[in-house]
Amino acid sequence: MDTTWHFSFMILASLLVFWLMLRLLLPKEQFRAKQIQIGLLALVVVVFGMVFGKHGATAGLPWWVYYPMPMLLTVLLPPLVLRLNRRTTAAYLALSFLSAPVIHVLFSFFLGWTEYMPFWKIPALSSYLA
Incomplete structure (x- = not known):
């Protein structure tokens, strides 16, 4: 089965979550x-961040290059660019650290897509129903 389109859908979902987080915080x-x-x-x-992470992993870059780079962009850029105060930055950091695992759980459990965080195995709902 061709799953190459999953990545585009995951980017769209991540964009929506990012936008919603900032809408909630600002x-x-x-x-x-x-x-x-x-x-x-x-x-x-x-x-x-997602394209760099995906292509870095598939190109054989070490994990300490392709994984921390997108994470650092996510953690550092929005508070700096948007000039968030300490309280809003703390809330943003908490939500940003929670968002990737939540997205992964949703994709993995409901759709059986494990590419978002492939190192964390979440059984799909369909495996319980079969």
């Missing part, structure tokens, strides 16, 4: 005023 007027910055951040943090 005041409405600040969120609206920074739409361009948020869009550019999403491209770098989510799209570039």
Whole structure:
């Protein structure tokens, strides 16, 4: 079965989660005023980060290159670019660390897609029903 399209869908889901996190954390007027910055951040943090991680892993780069780079982009760029205060930064960091495992659990459990975090095995719902 061809699963190459899964990655595009995972990027879209991650973009949605990133956007929702920032919408939740930023005041409405600040969120609206920074739409361009948020869009550019999403491209770098989510799209570039995921593409770099995927291609780094498949190209045989060491894990300490392809895994921390996207994580550092996710952790450092949004608080710096959006000039988040300490409280908002702490909330952003908590949500950003939770978002990837939650996305992985949802994809793995409900759809049986294990590519998001392939090192963490989550049985699919279908395996319990079969």
